[in-house]
Amino acid sequence: MIVACVSVFSGLMYADTDVVIDLSGITQKNASTDVNNGITVTSTRKSQSVTYYTGGQLRFYKGDGLTVNSISDNIVKVTFTSAETSKNTLDGLISDQNGVIASAGNTAQHAEFSVSSPVDQFSFINTAQVRINTMTVTIADGGTVTETVAAPVISPADGSELSEGNNTVTIGCDTEGATVYYTIDGSVPTVESDMYSAPFQLTSSATVKAMAVKDGMNNSPVSSVTYVYRVQGVFSLVTSEDELVAGDMYIIAAAEFDMAMGNAVKKNNRPAVAAVKFGNNIENPSDQVAWVQLVRQDAGWALKVTNGDLSGQYLYNPVNDKNYLEGATEIKAVATIVVSDAGVATVKFTTNISKNWIRYNSSGDLFSCYGSGQSDIALYRKVSETSAVATPVIVADDENNVTISCETEGALLYYTIDGSAPTDRSIPYQPFSVDRTTTVKAIAYLGEESSAVATLEVKVPEMMSLAEFLDQKPADKVRVNGPLTVIYQNGDYMYVTDGQGSNVLCFGAVDDVYVNGNTLQYLYGRYDEFKGLPELAGPVCGPRGEDAGEVEPQTVTSLADMSRYALNSYLTLGAVGISGVKENNAVFTDSDGNTYNAYLNSNYGVAYPDDQTVRYYVTGFTSVYSNGKDVSLQFTPVSFVDEGTATGIVEISSDNDAECETVWFTIGGVRVESPTVSGVYVRVQGSRAEKVIL
Template identity: 25%
Template sequence: MRRLISFCLTSLLASLLLSASIICGGCSFLNSDDVSAELPKRSISVKIESAYRNTAVSSYTITATKSGEDDVVVNTSNTTTSLTLTYGEWNISVVGKNSSSVVVCDGNKSVTVNSGTSSVVIGVAYKTGGIKCNYSYDIAGIVSKIKITATRSGYTTISNQISVDTSSLSGAVYLFDALPGSWNVLVEAMNASNAVYYSKSFTATVAESGLFTNSSALDQKIATAPVFSVAGGTYTSDQSISLSTTTSGASIYYTTNGNNPTSGSTLYTAPISVAGSGTSMTIKAITIKSGLTSSSIVTNAYTINYPDCAAPTFSPNSGSFTSATNVTITSATAGATIHYTTNGFTPTTGSPSISNGSSITLSASGTYTVKAIAVKSGYDNSAVGSSGSITINYPDCATPVITPSSGTYTSAQTISISCGTSGASIYYTTNGNTPDTGSTLYSGTFTLSSSATVKAIAVKSGYNNSSVASNTYTINTTAVATPVISTTTSPLTGNGHSNQPDSITIEITCSTSGSSIYYTLDGSTPSTSSTLYSSTFSISSTKTVKAIAVKSGYPDSSISVKEFKKTVIIVEGYNTGTGDLWVAGSGGPFGNWANNFMMKWSYENNWTWITWDDTFASGTFAFKCYHYREGWSPDKRWMANNRTGTVGTTNNQGNGDPWDGWPW
């Protein structure tokens, strides 16, 4: 009766709402959801019962469904619970699961909910022919599926597969609907790719009711794949790759050349280094253990790309300066080392270095372009940073003055050097080499005794070095050789007055090449104002010849003097016999003689003998005679004194003592 009354009231309410919709010209005040929301609800008790229970149930899932409404779901571990449902026809299902979330029982029932509905009992049926395996294994992180399979000759194979948390190492798996009898059971633990890493076989005797239970530690079948300590990828620093496996006693083999590894590949014993910017390496590894299937090959590819050091900057970056200037070089990469050049060349790690943010000093005069790179371990070298033009313009030291001036000198010279820049130091050389600050420091005058080239520079801090001053000195202290005065006339020209010269030829020579000879004939001292000798010349009267030789850069020679006298004596004589004096005849040191001999021209007691038969003007003469006695030689009797006579005197020497009565 209550159910009928409730149904009538519900129908009446629906009719009223429909009429209101029509009256309003089709304007809907309530949609169908609004109608459902306004339907009355009823809380009812749900009780779960079964004829018998041979398997423990850990939880129940109760689901109530009704057309047009959302499902109502309740999870509970109790056999009694409550549901709040709207009026109408509902289907209520119950599913019971054990602690492994395996469905062990289920049931359902249709229920009409109205004001008179307060409870409902739902019977559940338990699965029969159950097999349970409590499994375990020793390596986590691999197994994600457990599969149990029962086979029996002449019967259909049955199996069940469940998903498990990869972190678990144990659990239970169930298999139902096995007919009573003996079954061969295989339990397999698999990874996500269905590779069987563990398994166990056993025999299960199944009863119609009840649950056959087995507890087994599963046996490992496949070596676990190597685990890389660092995942493959691109890194900004060097990497050290460690390999490991959870398979006890197994070995890991690897390659880095892209080939698949085998037991003949490199045995892993220590971490693998992947180092150096730009390095790429693909590592493939496999786990191998006797009695187990080798693991799958694990491949990881690595690339090392260091970050770049920040390019250096400069302060000041450019400019013109009149003194030494510090340039600070900085990279934004902390801890970087700066390598630099100042000549515009591209720097390398072999170039001079300073710490980041330090300064270099540009001290020499000139124009600089500073270039630098930043270098740090674990980073790629920076791009080259370049300053602008930095110019250091020092004033120049005055060029030293060397005195005396360059030239040729005939005596040692005292050298002095001065500089117009106060406080400058002077460095000099005397061998023609360009001086520098390693040369001799000038401290006072010095003497040059031989030819030399003196060069000097002036140096002062804050100034450019001066230009090089240079003087060349030629010093000749050896005098020009003394001239030699001689005659080219033959000492004896023969008998007869027609053969005898009335003049003689004078020649003057000097052994010093390039010298000039000046001479006088009047006995005066010669100089460069005297007559310049250019060729032989003749004299016809008594002369005193004086000569001097000169050459630029050399001391003048000593003066050479020779006196030429023109004297005449006529001698009439004859041969008095062997061993006596010869004054006429043939033989003797002067060839054939004849009567009426005379001598003409003498110089330095060297005589020119000639024949002549004329009478000359009066004068004096010196005379030497020769005689034969075991060879021709001057007669000592006539050499003891300087004999003189008067020109033009004729003397006849007779036989007997020598030449008594001669006019000397």
């Protein structure tokens, strides 16, 4: 048995998992869904009132219904609490399935409803107004620890900039056979969302979210990345009215800065037109930049915004006492535009309103209308769709070595590492490395023409020892320094030790095959816990080191001593009886009657012995199971050796035992030098073999 808290139905034993419901997601139109556990809670309106969430409470009126559904048919109990003491208490909440759901000791502030065997649905109805503070659904998982599908990996990485020709998004999942669903509007994906089948292209900024599902496993966590789509093109500073062409696109920028990021025309303090000014070029404005299209009107120009907050509207200055720029679907103001040789643009609306001059307010970082003062502005005209110089490609390897390349032959590369936009005055490119998380930007020049700017955030994981990793539990990817010695590997499961008392289970797609005694110089990964067991998730293995020799398990003869060993400790239990086998679960019992829970991971390729009338030496790892409120220690076996017969020694023969060399074996049959670590060993001399406990 693997849990401290169990439910028994029809002679079967189930592990209980409590799922806390997000009450804020429940309304008359929406449901609260826990995708990891397959639970959905909906409200059914039976009265004229509306179910709603406020002040930390879900409020139901008389006659409103509440339904809990499980895709796994495994609901066993639903528990509610309320902070109300006199009215609107839980007394008004009753089961809508009399004879199926039974209440247990309900009070005004605590109500439990349970069933005799797992079901797919609970439903309730209110006989009076009820206010609920918490709701917990208890599910039975059949006595097994259900694994969770690996979180999808979306590429390019979060924060990447996309552009035409560099806008393909791929989604992968390390769990074989999993199906991925995704959205591109920032909403949480469900199985009703688009199913991922092939890479796709984005043509605008987007937040992509993805989740993966597989039968028999919990749905994955939701992965999320946000991209900025850059409109490629070459933009030139307007230095004469002759460059103003009806129908062409222009960007308004602040003239006084060599580089001004995020300057914007704003409608009531919301961005309408944004620009990035760099020298005489605008570098890859995003799709959030609103283009101003010039429309000829008599002796002036109407300024039509083609996207952003004011897309399709014409700019004008509405009132004297406000300096906001507004938009209207019809032309309300015409502007005159005068441009100096230095590129300073004077844009004035020909209206009676005194605040008619578009200027840049540096303190507010916005463009508005003024009667005087503020800063000069400039206009940039889009003169071509793309540059003749290819955008550089920045690549960083696992050692944080950075390389930059460009497909344009003869182009010169320059880069920055401080987040600033690169120019031909920046650092000339040579291969380099970084020792901390760094934003690298690169640009290519061929003569006077330049490429678009490429950007890559090189994330350098923090470095720490295995002991620090287990103590600090870092949520982000880190580098765990070695040497680390492999104890055991089976597919995606690998145990390693630092040789100083710290062990960890690495879970994920390991890129090679390792055996006991192999060493790694380091591991990349992030801290995770599966049902309370510490893991290094998503491991990326560093180079191999010199083999350290086989790691031998410590021997435990009394199961009463098990609790003093750290999780993931490598042990041999001996010898123990095996009983209560149900699927992957069993109970081990030593000669003194001490017991210990066992959970056999079917992914390790081992099974409990068929003959449970004899005792076994069991080698494996200490583990734990937690259902969120109760914790049970357990043991994960990787091998079984019959106490009486199996020693791993194939044949022993000698005419003269006294003259034969003494040879030592572990209880699992592995030959070792003269043992120095406490444990159970087999000593062989000629035809004689005896068990020795050190």
